[in-house]
Amino acid sequence: MQFVINRDRFVHSVQHVSKAVSSRTTIPILTGIKIVATKEGVTLTGSDSDISIESFIPTEENDKVLVEVLEEGSIVLQAKYFAEIVKKLPEGQIELSVQDQFATTIRSGSAVFNLNGLDPEEYPRLPQVEEHHVFRLPQDLLKNIIRQTGFAVSTQETRPVLTGVNLTVENEELICTATDSHRLAMRKAKIETNNTELHFENVVIPGKSLSELSKVLEETDQLIDVVVTESQVLFRLNNLLFFSRLLDGKYPVTKNMIPTHSKTEFKIKTKPFLQTLERALLLSREGKNNVINLKTLEEGEIEITSITPEIGKVTEKIKSSDLSGEDLRISFNGKNVIDALKVVDSEEIHIVFTGAMSPFVVRPTEHDLALHLFSPVRTY
Amino acid sequence: MQFVINRDRFVHSVQHVSKAVSSRTTIPILTGIKIVATKEGVTLTGSDSDISIESFIPTEENDKVLVEVLEEGSIVLQAKYFAEIVKKLPEGQIELSVQDQFATTIRSGSAVFNLNGLDPEEYPRLPQVEEHHVFRLPQDLLKNIIRQTGFAVSTQETRPVLTGVNLTVENEELICTATDSHRLAMRKAKIETNNTELHFENVVIPGKSLSELSKVLEETDQLIDVVVTESQVLFRLNNLLFFSRLLDGKYPVTKNMIPTHSKTEFKIKTKPFLQTLERALLLSREGKNNVINLKTLEEGEIEITSITPEIGKVTEKIKSSDLSGEDLRISFNGKNVIDALKVVDSEEIHIVFTGAMSPFVVRPTEHDLALHLFSPVRTY
Known part of the structure; x- marks a missing residue:
């Protein structure tokens, strides 16, 4: 040679x-x-x-x-x-x-x-993939989807299937879901395909594979082919092939986890809310559970507090809009909510609570392509 | 309050x-x-x-x-x-x-x-320093001196005094010296002082203190006061006081270590020589001794080689100027020489060898304020 x-x-x-x-x-x-x-x-x-x-x-x-x-x-x-x-x-x-x-x-x-x-x-041969299940989407969109879901995969090997992001395709729509069983991130996107009947579910790509893929993806709307087989997925770009094995096991059905009713809800500006939570997180780390407390007040005000007994506490009030429903006190893992707010691509979010001991949902107000679900934390 | x-x-x-x-x-x-x-x-x-x-x-x-x-x-x-x-x-x-x-x-x-x-x-009180030994130099110059000497201090606690940089002042000139006993870096600078008789030696500032000081120094020629006492040194900037304890013990007299004769010598462009050594270092790391070999050839050519038996070897020829003296083959710790060449502020350097088993000296050709000394490595 x-x-x-x-x-x-x-x-x-x-x-x-x-x-x-x-x-x-x-x-x-x-x-x-x-x-x-x-x-x-x-x-x-x-x-x-x-x-x-x-x-x-x-x-x-x-x-x-x-x-x-x-x-x-x-x-x-x-x-x-x-x-x-x-x-x-x-x-x-x-x-x-x-x-x-x-x-x-x-x-x-x-x-x-x-x-x-x-x-x-x-040197082992690369997997041969049969191209029955193929769809396309822009490279920058795929990069964004990975950013908006990949952070929520589980890092624990107790349930290996949760260390991946689940892909579902139906009606020319891709739904990506990641959950570590305390929080869930979901992102939808329109895809292009030659087969309008293309349908699959339970295709689970390791989070690590997606984070490596993300590093080779560029900020361009050039289309990328995604080829899905029984045990492998292939991402095909211009002059680049990226193969990943799929995770074995049944991914949990998450559709039914997402509450459809509301007990308390409000809208709030994403960035100021994120910054308030980041300040509260400074005094919630000691116990390693990152507990932040949220309380609704009069006239649409929200009070955020956290405490580390030996060090001190922090209290901050922030304005919400369209606050409705019952008065609420709830505690949650602040780090998890912060992770999600960092990837929300909407200036405002809508938060729907279903009670102090039940999951709550964060959605962008500007589109309905993304959703974040969180379990509250018991503090007593 | x-x-x-x-x-x-x-x-x-x-x-x-x-x-x-x-x-x-x-x-x-x-x-x-x-x-x-x-x-x-x-x-x-x-x-x-x-x-x-x-x-x-x-x-x-x-x-x-x-x-x-x-x-x-x-x-x-x-x-x-x-x-x-x-x-x-x-x-x-x-x-x-x-x-x-x-x-x-x-x-x-x-x-x-x-x-x-x-x-x-x-809270303990800060040390009280008596201002008998005071001199001044520009902030950016001090930052540069630290950069050009601090890397050469010893990281081993077997001889604690070598973990610091030694300061000597005489004839309104500051001489900073650092050595880990395999290499030595020396830098001189003119200082300002009200006492033209100011003279001291064996003032050893911990390398760690200097690297922290360097982070608060800015790229300005504003003067900084240096106050030296028995056990402390104080750096005084606008609104900032930086105290460091001094290291105990007798710093070795390094003046006599620097060879004054020459067996082989040449001049070479700093940057291309640095890059050649960096390439050779890629294949000299395995044994953790970073051994690089240098050999003089005909017509001013220098051959640089290194080898990791399992992986491979690298050979590169580079032009020197004013090559004179005996033919030479020498091996040295390439990492040490690279560290020094990275801080040399001269486009060309002058290297003087005193034999294959004796120390060699690197000096900038543009000024005589800096000097680097290296021990060779035995390879047989």
């Missing part, structure tokens, strides 16, 4: 596929990045067997030569060293060549690296 | 004095920040008994009212909470008042924090 490649583009691709490489893998070959050169260009692959990322660099793009392949072939190089080396190479062009016994030479300017490569035949 | 204070200025001062507060202190009162209000303004103090920082906010500055003191007094508040609280307060003004039993109220807008304060009488 021998090729000369544009350094910046190579670095970019190596950084992408490196995101899938774990140094803690038990499969030695997976500590490497696979490099394949063909007449069409160079393909890089990284994988930790949960996530696999493949990035392709074509020989030409927009009339610019990116790669000149002098000899086809393949090699696997240690990701840890390889990624750092390409970043630090001095010139705009890199020459990579493989000799006998996987001995690999990387040249750029006057720098010459001789690396011991690994046998590319040992 | 009761005062109303400009929030931004208060936050700025609290952040400064917080740098001296350690959460791991064995003296409970030192987990707090002392606040004293007088007719002149508000003084904040933080200390971990090694470092003490005092910041003063005058009632007025440049015709702008900063503090309105309604009642004089003092209090100590838990630094951890207090610093976070003032940062997050909603309005431009903060009211702080102390009631009975050190109960303290902080108000800003609609936010009210009630904190349990500590007895200010328990």
